Amino acid sequence: MMNGYGIKDGGEFFPVSLQFGGHKLCGSGRFSNVYCGQMIGPIQKEVAVKNVWSDTETRHLPTTQYPEVQILSKVFHPSISNLLYFYSRNANNKTIHCLVLDYLPSEMAKLRDQGVKFDVLDAKLYTFQLFCAISHLASKNIVHMDIKPQNVIMDRMKGLLKLADFGNARRLETSEKTGGAYQVTRFYRPPELLFGCEKFTSAIDIWSATCVAFELFANRVLFRGKDTKDQIMLITGVLGYPTDEDIKSMGVKRPRVARKEARGIETFTSKMLDPDMYEFMKSTLKIDPKKRKTAIDVLKMSVFDVIKVVPRKKRSNGAELPNVIGYTEMNHKRECVEVEPAPAGIETTEKAEKESKSSSSHSTEEETRK
């Protein structure tokens, strides 16, 4: 048993006792280890527990104030790896923030590395869910800022996808001038950030998600730049050198790269894709972020008609397509019912830390990895 917090539908936290069964390491990032296992109380569910050790900026923050917890407490959607509970513990005098998240068994990047290919129906199904997630984030004024195959988790049997890792996510109101050029992993970084724009908008996620969608359809990275300059060259080679209007709209200096004519996305992609897919990519891969279709409009495009037909189509594994139409609804209620608060006296995260320190069975691998 350990003391932590749950999240009410309005985003407020409430104290709760948490209980877990066995777990195993199922992924790791630069500052985290992610364990998957069974939660026993207050709900029974397979979950992922992301253990994050703080950087200098967040070292003094209690877990309730940790940015990823703050952002995730404001969202809840079936296509997002939702934060269900959280707690903290101490290791080597460092606070470890522990985020209990919705779990799915596969990561898109790992599947790609294993040579898994998706058929057109599945590629559309997963792309639809990815854009549902972005649409929900946009409705909450949140930008994910790091959409890439490593942050997309899947259940291939059920045909489900969830967007994970909100460690770089930002609220739009607080996103002024924070040095955007190196945000978002290079292959998925949109032109405005490559050109030095520091203002975040939801259009950043639209670009990155389109690059991920292309990988689902074509099974290769769309723009695999060797460095920032090469990334720009690849993009301008397809979409052309930015027009004066594009430059003004992005609020950036005129890029000092070779001027190229637009070659067009069809000639760039070696394999012919579904014609509707090109239609979709042409509407989202625009240099000017203001001209990119929004997620809510993308979801209405004909490319997704096939997953909306009734009776629902069968996937290649024989299973019926999951019913994802309701995912366009943005106000999903947290399943997490309020439960009896934990025994008296959980006033602070520090107390939860102390108690969980003695009872936690989690590996302390992260302490030695850094």
Ligand SMILES: Nc1ncnc2c1ncn2[C@@H]1O[C@H](COP(=O)(O)OP(=O)(O)OP(=O)(O)O)[C@@H](O)[C@H]1O
């Ligand atoms: N909810 C989840 N369900 C299953 N696996 C997950 C989940 N969340 C994360 N993972 C796995 O753990 C890995 C690391 O998680 P995550 O990307 O959140 O960590 P990070 O430290 O923020 O990473 P980064 O180094 O990119 O900043 C993911 O790539 C994924 O394989």
